[in-house]
Amino acid sequence: MGGRRILVTGGAGYIGSHTAKLLRSRGVEPVVYDNLATGNRSSVRWGPFVHGDVLDTLHLTRVMERFQPAAVIHFAASAYVGESVEDPSKYYRNNVTGMLSLLDAARQAGLEKMIFSSSCATYGVPASLPIAETMPQVPINPYGKTKLIAEHMLADYAVAFGLHYVALRYFNACGADPEGELGEWHDPETHLIPRALLAAAGRIERLEVFGDDYDTADGTCVRDYIHVSDLAWAHVLAYEHLARGGGNLAVNLGTGRGASILEILETIDRVTGHSVPIAIQPRRAGDPPALYADPSLARSTLGFSPQYSDLDTIVRTAAPFFGLGARP
Numbered sequence: 001m002g003g004r005r006i007l008v009t010g011g012a013g014y015i016g017s018h019t020a021k022l023l024r025s026r027g028v029e030p031v032v033y034d035n036l037a038t039g040n041r042s043s044v045r046w047g048p049f050v051h052g053d054v055l056d057t058l059h060l061t062r063v064m065e066r067f068q069p070a071a072v073i074h075f076a077a078s079a080y081v082g083e084s085v086e087d088p089s090k091y092y093r094n095n096v097t098g099m100l101s102l103l104d105a106a107r108q109a110g111l112e113k114m115i116f117s118s119s120c121a122t123y124g125v126p127a128s129l130p131i132a133e134t135m136p137q138v139p140i141n142p143y144g145k146t147k148l149i150a151e152h153m154l155a156d157y158a159v160a161f162g163l164h165y166v167a168l169r170y171f172n173a174c175g176a177d178p179e180g181e182l183g184e185w186h187d188p189e190t191h192l193i194p195r196a197l198l199a200a201a202g203r204i205e206r207l208e209v210f211g212d213d214y215d216t217a218d219g220t221c222v223r224d225y226i227h228v229s230d231l232a233w234a235h236v237l238a239y240e241h242l243a244r245g246g247g248n249l250a251v252n253l254g255t256g257r258g259a260s261i262l263e264i265l266e267t268i269d270r271v272t273g274h275s276v277p278i279a280i281q282p283r284r285a286g287d288p289p290a291l292y293a294d295p296s297l298a299r300s301t302l303g304f305s306p307q308y309s310d311l312d313t314i315v316r317t318a319a320p321f322f323g324l325g326a327r328p
């Protein structure tokens with residue numbers, strides 16, 4: 001894939017910056033387009049940076065015409081489930097109008113390949129597990145709805161204008177660059193593993209565990225945790241798929257294995273030598289008891305299989321960013 005450029009919207013963010021780094025190592029220049037609303041300028045280190053908003057269609061079109069990227073990977077979005085319930089306007093604007101703006105800019109600039117960050121949140125509460133791509137997508141919060149609408153937009157632009165796309169439905173992104181150059185920085189931080197590590201490091205008093213009375217093996221919620229470097233790799237595979245003329249796809253990115261909150265806490269204890277102080281709280285609104293992927297379509301269509309997504313590696317790579325070392 002060498003010698004090419006790829007436009008990376010949201011490339012200053014958590015998954016976007018890990019992907020930009022990986023693209024560079026594959027000989028591709030990532031052109032990061034980001035409004036820095038939640039991204040970090042210091043995470044843009046592997047190619048040019050353009051400060052801009054995806055809602056600015058004209059600016060996006062000019063950037064595409066100037067850099068002539070072979071594809072766009074679209075990470076830029078708002079991504080807090082709870083906030084989406086309180087402020088749906090922000091989510092429909094950034095995630096739906098933002099996608100419309102990007103699609104129209106791409107059409108204007110003649111850019112035909114798009115890789116999109118979708119989410120397991122598009123499935124809502126699944127009727128059965130593991131979750132296959134053919135199962136109904138019935139999101140239960142505005143965030144999931146905006147991601148599903150964006151998937152429909154991609155499909156409609158593909159039919160009408162010949163767009164080629166891959167929609168990647170991430171399960172729970174976690175971990176950090178194994179070389180230690182990038183970590184997970186969200187403000188506010190709401191995700192389980194970073195908050196658990198903050199508690200283990202004594203930087204917050206304790207981790208609140210939202211519910212221990214679910215119908216799961218140990219009563220806590222089960223999720224499919226996938227390492228951010230594995231997610232980054234899936235974007236490379238998705239681009240290669242489109243570059244060789246592969247068809248449009250929507251695929252799950254997960255491991256196929258569910259882990260409970262208590263399993264995560266046990267792993268942190270064992271790997272870092274620091275236990276996580278906890279307080280059991282009532283269930284968090286909108287949390288499905290268990291979510292994990294059927295990962296077989298990503299394997300058969302993209303050749304994707306996770307390399308870093310065992311719980312020990314996830315914790316070992318994430319811990320240093322919270323001042324915690326791994327036990328030798």
Ligand SMILES: O=c1ccn([C@@H]2O[C@H](COP(=O)(O)OP(=O)(O)O[C@H]3OC[C@@H](O)[C@H](O)[C@H]3O)[C@@H](O)[C@H]2O)c(=O)[nH]1
Pocket residue numbers: 079080081119120121170171172190191192193195207208209210211221222223261284287
């Ligand atoms: O402080 C916390 C945070 C989280 N949790 C629990 O840990 C589990 C994971 O929660 P996270 O907030 O990390 O992630 P979620 O499973 O809610 O993922 C969701 O939000 C982030 C989106 O980008 C994902 O697409 C979506 O699936 C849930 O069961 C949650 O209730 C806690 O018990 N305490």
